[in-house]
Amino acid sequence: MEDISAVEIIAPNFKRRLSGVTSTIIQLVPIQRALGQKVATLGPGLPADLPHIGYSALLRLWGRPKNRALRVWHARRNVEMLPAIVLRDILRMKLKIVFTSASQRKHSGWSKFLIRRMDAVIATSNRTAAYLEVPSTTIMHGIDTQRFFPGKDKAAVKAVLGLPADKKIAGCFGRVRHQKGTDLFVDSMIGLLPQRPDWIAIVAGRATPTHVSFENELKEKVKRAGLADRILFVGEHTNIPDWYRALDLFIAPQRWEGFGLTPLEAMATKVPVVAADVGAFPELLVTGAEETGILIPANALTEMLEAAAVFMDNPERARLAGERGLARATATFSIQGEASSIGAIYEALLTDTVCG
Structure with missing residues (x-):
């Protein structure tokens, strides 16, 4: 369990069943940590060896992390955007919210409502970005080239x-x-x-x-x-x-x-x-x-x-x-490049001290 005071980025996973989103979190977080991004996960369905915080740690989000004025919450589903909005806008916790969209279809009215309230939006492809009605940054997924490489024989x-x-x-x-x-x-x-x-x-x-x-x-x-x-x-x-x-x-x-x-x-x-x-x-x-x-x-x-x-x-x-x-x-398309590009989004939000 991570000390919440040392966590700057929260990566929630509010779905127990393995999905592409869950797999993305599992692969990205260790790379992000290796790059110095102070990320911890929250929620079920993730390997025990990933850095994580418990739900009780959310009560401490009124406080600031070490050396930062606020934290970043990185949502990848509607069910992860909504609680972050509540924490930031109703409970007035010191949060900025990032949403990553991979959807290539018209968003529902509810999704549009949530997305409009994000501090930053990432699209996983240019085709995905075309379905968004807010400014976004395209950061395509990468792969671990230390795992996927040609065999000699x-x-x-x-x-x-x-x-x-x-x-x-x-x-x-x-x-x-x-x-x-x-x-x-x-x-x-x-x-x-x-x-x-x-x-x-x-x-x-x-x-x-x-x-x-x-x-x-x-x-x-x-x-x-x-x-x-x-x-x-x-x-x-x-x-x-x-x-x-x-x-x-x-x-x-x-x-x-x-x-x-x-x-x-x-x-x-x-x-x-x-x-x-x-x-x-x-x-x-x-x-x-x-x-x-x-x-x-x-x-x-x-x-x-x-x-x-x-x-x-x-x-x-x-x-x-x-x-x-x-x-x-x-x-x-290395996963290290993906993590670095996401890290630049985090850093821009972490140094913007205006919340909400």
Whole structure:
């Protein structure tokens, strides 16, 4: 438990179930702390080793932290904005409130009401910023390039994971569900693999109880196509960077996405990417002469088949796209860069002593 007097930034997480927002907090806070940002979390659903404060510490927010006139509360959901507004505007605690938005849809009236009362707003992509009706700063998510990096021997990585070292592998990683387009990936592989005996495909990720029947239907479809030994459902793994290092092609088939880190994780592992035009994907990938991947319309099976075939059948183009993707991911999308940019927002608010 952190001493609240030493905490300058509070990162609340008011949702028990693991989500993309929760994952962002889990990954960012240790990096922020390493950069000297005095951040602590608040709420359930987070690892015990993250620095945190208890709800009782909120009673001490009338007092100032050491060497600062106020604190920053960094909300990422409506349920986290509202209590901060109450603490700041009704209880008159010394707080500034930051909100990060990843939404790519029109905000409800309630959300707009809350967002208008923020001291600073961060958008996770330019597409997200276009839906905001207040000034914002775009800070895109980054990835930990100390975890996601290319392997020196792809065949050896495959062998360690129990995958055939002599086969090329196309992968789709993430929750197994309709929204994530897992069925589109499976259907594309059913269409492509019979003509390409040197390729197999893997689906890595968990189907939550609501989506188990969806996953079972996909497995049955694969079985009927006679490809059960070539389209593999490998489940959820904690060593996911190793699975990226085994890939020769990554496909992000989502029908909808708020941001989406998987293309970046693949790029950082020097894997060419085919991605649907959703979330931040068009801002992550480079297409054209310096391509890192191919962007296709959302929910477009034919285009997915064609784009995947381009990389499957042209190893040199795939190699170049992978190399460019690695360079782009490490230069532009490190999580350290994300944390530093957020830290600049914090510092501007911490040195502005006017509250409310």
